[in-house]
Structure formats: structure tokens, C-alpha cells
Amino acid sequence: MKKNNPLYHCLRTVGLLLILFLSACETMQEIKEPAADESAMMLRISELEQQGQFREAAELLLKQAEQKTDPAKTDDQIRAASLLITGNMIDQAQILVQRLKASVSAPVQKYRVQLLEARILLHQDEGEKALALLSINDGMSDKTRALAHELRARAYLSMGNNLESSRERILLEAYLIDPEKIQINRDQIWESLRQLTPVFLQQMTLAPAPDTLSGWMALINISKTAIQSPELFESEVNIWKQQYPGHPASTYILDKLMAYYRTIKKPEKLALLLPLTGKLSKAAGAIRDGFLAAHYQHENELSRTQIKIYDTSRADQSILQIYQLAVAEGAEFIIGPLDKLKVTELASMSEFTVPVLTLNQSEQQAYAIENLFQFGLNPEDEARQIAERASLEGKINAVTITPRGDWGRRLANAFNQRFQELGGVILEQVQYDFRSNDLSAPIKKLLNLDESERRYNQLKHSLPTELKFIPRRRQDIDFIFMAAFPRQARLIAPQLRFHHAADVPLYTTSSAYSGSKQSSQENKDMNGIFICDSKWMLSLPENAGPMRQQLYELWPQQMERYARLFALGIDAYQLPSQLRWLEINPNESYEGVTGRLNLTAQKQVQRTLKWGQFSKGKINLLEDTMQLHNDPLLSTP
Numbered sequence: 001m002k003k004n005n006p007l008y009h010c011l012r013t014v015g016l017l018l019i020l021f022l023s024a025c026e027t028m029q030e031i032k033e034p035a036a037d038e039s040a041m042m043l044r045i046s047e048l049e050q051q052g053q054f055r056e057a058a059e060l061l062l063k064q065a066e067q068k069t070d071p072a073k074t075d076d077q078i079r080a081a082s083l084l085i086t087g088n089m090i091d092q093a094q095i096l097v098q099r100l101k102a103s104v105s106a107p108v109q110k111y112r113v114q115l116l117e118a119r120i121l122l123h124q125d126e127g128e129k130a131l132a133l134l135s136i137n138d139g140m141s142d143k144t145r146a147l148a149h150e151l152r153a154r155a156y157l158s159m160g161n162n163l164e165s166s167r168e169r170i171l172l173e174a175y176l177i178d179p180e181k182i183q184i185n186r187d188q189i190w191e192s193l194r195q196l197t198p199v200f201l202q203q204m205t206l207a208p209a210p211d212t213l214s215g216w217m218a219l220i221n222i223s224k225t226a227i228q229s230p231e232l233f234e235s236e237v238n239i240w241k242q243q244y245p246g247h248p249a250s251t252y253i254l255d256k257l258m259a260y261y262r263t264i265k266k267p268e269k270l271a272l273l274l275p276l277t278g279k280l281s282k283a284a285g286a287i288r289d290g291f292l293a294a295h296y297q298h299e300n301e302l303s304r305t306q307i308k309i310y311d312t313s314r315a316d317q318s319i320l321q322i323y324q325l326a327v328a329e330g331a332e333f334i335i336g337p338l339d340k341l342k343v344t345e346l347a348s349m350s351e352f353t354v355p356v357l358t359l360n361q362s363e364q365q366a367y368a369i370e371n372l373f374q375f376g377l378n379p380e381d382e383a384r385q386i387a388e389r390a391s392l393e394g395k396i397n398a399v400t401i402t403p404r405g406d407w408g409r410r411l412a413n414a415f416n417q418r419f420q421e422l423g424g425v426i427l428e429q430v431q432y433d434f435r436s437n438d439l440s441a442p443i444k445k446l447l448n449l450d451e452s453e454r455r456y457n458q459l460k461h462s463l464p465t466e467l468k469f470i471p472r473r474r475q476d477i478d479f480i481f482m483a484a485f486p487r488q489a490r491l492i493a494p495q496l497r498f499h500h501a502a503d504v505p506l507y508t509t510s511s512a513y514s515g516s517k518q519s520s521q522e523n524k525d526m527n528g529i530f531i532c533d534s535k536w537m538l539s540l541p542e543n544a545g546p547m548r549q550q551l552y553e554l555w556p557q558q559m560e561r562y563a564r565l566f567a568l569g570i571d572a573y574q575l576p577s578q579l580r581w582l583e584i585n586p587n588e589s590y591e592g593v594t595g596r597l598n599l600t601a602q603k604q605v606q607r608t609l610k611w612g613q614f615s616k617g618k619i620n621l622l623e624d625t626m627q628l629h630n631d632p633l634l635s636t637p
Helices: 006-022 038-050 054-065 072-086 090-103 107-123 127-132 142-158 162-173 179-193 198-204 212-225 230-243 252-263 281-297 319-328 340-347 379-392 406-421 440-446 449-462 486-498 546-554 556-577 579-584 625-630
Strands: 269-274 306-311 333-335 356-358 372-374 397-403 425-432 479-482 506-508 530-533 596-599 605-608 610-615 618-622
Touching: 038 054, 054 072, 072 090, 072 107, 090 107, 107 127, 107 142, 127 142, 142 162, 162 179, 162 212, 179 212, 179 252, 198 212, 212 230, 212 252, 230 252, 252 579, 269 281, 269 319, 281 306, 281 546, 281 556, 306 319, 319 333, 319 340, 333 556, 340 356, 340 372, 356 556, 379 406, 379 479, 379 506, 379 530, 379 605, 397 406, 397 440, 406 425, 406 479, 425 440, 440 449, 440 486, 479 486, 486 506, 546 556, 556 579, 579 596
Parallel strands: 269 306, 269 333, 333 356, 356 372, 397 425, 397 479, 479 506, 506 530
Antiparallel strands: 530 610, 596 605, 610 618
């Protein structure tokens, strides 16, 4: 049966739940199948797991479990639940885990079920509840203990306790053998502790050298405080090496850090090119304020770094003339312009004597130009990331609902192209009028309910008897891609539920969410929606770093509307010193407030965003899909 056959997808959707409840349905006739060769079955399950087809692998495990007795039966069911969690099929996993909790009595298996429950709670952003299930005792196997430490680290991190999360990972390393797993764990220690301020790192370094955690904190503190003085950095590192001989960070991480600090150099004269009047002036004002806020955060740079702002909205100067003026007045790095047309005009230059970081991207730029770097909050990038996440989750068939007009077309095209490149299928595309409150017509078309109603009307007029009609949506949809602004998103989501699509995952871009200051009551209709955005936006202000909280206090109204543009300004200030490093290390990234930033071959700054899901009107941060699927540390013992 072909995968694009509606019957196939209908059976696949309900098949897993049938398997979960089969053993409980005493009135159902037992289905007897020939016993499959177990080794061949296990090989097939492993293949499906490697391919990211977690639902199918779980189904086979559950079928296999029905032919076994305990403890082998429970082992297969535990592994199936683990695969469902990895595949982000939390509802199905929860059903299976609840059944296991009620039936499992053996202590080892009981704890393994607790680990599964903790993983589900972590998906639901319930770190404290997960931690309560993750006690560690002397009778554990090394593999179980390793997973418990891994989950404890994630629980602490979800609670904002980066220090304890890192402590758990230090304990975890004792149970890791594979060098790749050890390096991943060390990278995560580094990234977690890197979020802490130098003051906190100094205050919390309580144990003397050569304590391992103190060594990590001391090295990160050196990296933060010596950023503008490579000579000071190298001398401080030499002292650190003497204090912490053989420290886990002393090889790969330290080597990379030394290379990084030898590459970065903050320009001392910056030119900021923005429109100070006209339709883009308010957006430009937010970018400027974010840029200057980042500058004033670095007190050691205030006397050394000079910033001059040039008005690109002046009618008597072209963007090329403004660039030449900034160069003539001594600019060492130029940031801007913001207007897309001016970016395209500037990109027509054949040579740039001083490097430029634009604040928008030219659609006509298909090749790299020396010293021209392009940055911006490109919504098409978000649409492509939705396609990538859905594909990684094993989803094949998509439908799209986007607004009429250029913006909606661009997002739909970006999503469609990327999803089809990854082997996905676009079943249906509809456009809606963003001014309308009643979107039932495009939604009915999206779900094929209009066809169902048409067939009913045909039958009603051709048959003499009264027909009972229950509209039936198409059953082959794996997920819905939605492009919308907040008002439209709050209209579309409940109308999809009303039209029998409550169980279809709905994905959207950051445009659907204006910020965490919105009340949970306002966002209650968004429940269940998956959204990609920066951590800066998805987190509460108090959890997104001190700068965001300070900006909210200084400019509450502007931050409500332009928080992403403030973030763009902050990263635009930081990036000039990072670009050469990113250019010569294409696999490296910079953790900005607009996302994790890397540089493409065309010298475009690409953002990788975080994921969240609305629940009770609030956003719960989700784990990265690549980490969920490829993290070798996370597996059921």
C-alpha cells in the first residue's frame, strides 16, 4: 500500500493505539500471526530507529511484545515507550507508560519506567517533578546510573539551575566510554556554564583547585573577562593549566578556545547605517537602542569603541555615498543598511574596502562577496526550519495555510521547497484573508471537509430518505504549517479544532507570537501549537538574561512591539568581532540573542531557533530535535 494512500495513513494513525489497548480488549477476536524471526525483527526495528521512523519501530516492538512473556515483554514495551518519546509522540508514550506503571513490579523495570516518566515530564517542562523521580542508589547498573545523571542534568537545566546541571554531567562522565559521547557531554557542560555571569562564577567557585567543577568555572570566567585581550587570556590560561592539571577541558575545548581568541578582534570604530525618519524609523530606533544597550553592557569597551550613526533616509545621499562617507571618516566596520532595496543596491558594489554587516538580506544575492555579510530576521529561514523539524520527526504529508499576499507566498514557497527537498509531500495549500474573522471556508478546503459536504449534498438530493451526516476530514495529514500573525493564529487554531483537526500537529513561525508579556488568557486558543523562535522571545523576561529584563524596564512599550528588533541590534553589535571566526570555521556558531548564528557559504548569517509549545496559554520550551534524535547519551537502559 503506498504511503500517499489515505487509507494507509488512516491505518497508521490509529494502529498504534490499537496495539496499546489490544491486550485489554477481551471481547476482540485474537489476531494470530506467524511468529517472526526475532533477530530479523530486531534488525528491522533498529533500521527504523536509525531512519527516524520511531512510530513504526515502536509498533513493531509492541507487536513483538504481545508474543512474549515477562520480563521480555515488559522490556520491549519499555523500549517502545522510549522510542515514542524520542519521536515526540508524547501522548501515545504517556498512555503506554501509565499502563506500565500499573503492571510492573520488578524493581529494576519499575525504575526504568520512572525514567520514562521523567523524560515525559521534561518534555512538558516539569523539571522539578522529573527530578523527584530520578533518585540514584548503589544498586543501579552503570547504564541506568548514566541515564539518571543525564536526565537529572536536563531537569536542573529546565529549572534554570545551570550549575547543578553541570555537576550532574561531571558525575555522568565517569560512566561514559565512547570518546564521542564524552566530548558531547563536555560541550554541554561548557555551554551550560557559559550562560552564567562572571560575578556568579566567582562567587560559586567554592572548592579549591584541582576540583573539576571549579576548573570548568574558572576557565569560563577567564574566557569571559579576557575577551578583549588575547595576551591576557593566554597568560591566565597558563596559570589555569598549572592549577588544574589533566582537567577535562584542557584538550579539545581549550584548543578551540585558544584559536577563537586569536581570531576575534573588536573593531574600534563602528558605523551604524539606519533610517532615522520614514516608515522604517521606529524599527530602526529599536535596533539602534539594542545596539547601544549591548555597547554599554561592556564597560571596558566604552572608551575604546566609537560609534557613529548615519541616516540612510536622507534623499540627498545614496547608500553607496553613505558607505563611502563612513569609510572616509575612519569606520573600521559598517553595520546596515536596514531597507532591503538599499541592501540590494549596496550589494551591487564590486569591492568593499571596509567590511559590512547588513541588517536585511538581498534576494538577488546568490554568491559570496568579499567583506559583505548579510544578517536579518528572515521569516523564510523559520519556515525552512519547520520543514526540517517535521522531517526529522518522521512526518511525510503536510498541508499549509498562509495569508494572501507576498509575505504569505514567500513563507509557503520556502516551506514547500525545503520540505519537498527532504522527501515530504504537500497535500493541500490554502490562503486566507487576514482581515476576516471567519476562516471556515479555507479551513474546510484544507481538510477536504468541503468535498465531504459536497458528496453529502449530492446524496441528499438523489436519495428519498433522510441522511445522518457527520463531516469527515481527510485522514492522511501528518501536520499543518501555518503562517499567521497573533490575531489570525488565535482564530485559526480553535477553528481547526472545531473542524475535527484537534489531533493534527500545528506548526507556526515566530510571527504568531508577540512576546511572553501576553497573558495566558490571551493565548489560551494557541494551546498545542508548536512554534520556533529565539530563546530570548520564548522565555520569560527574567529567564532570558539580564539585558532583556533591563530593556523591559527601560522601554516597556517598545519592547512589547519590537523585542525581536532590539535583539537584532544586540547581535549586530556583537557579530563584527565574530564573523572572521565563523567564516574560517563554517561548522562553528555564535550563541546570539536572535538564535544560534552561523555563516553560510554566501556569507549570510543563518539563525537556528529554539522550539516551544503552547500549553495553558504559556510556552514550554522543547528540546532540540537533532538532540532528541541523535543524542547518544539518551537511551533506555
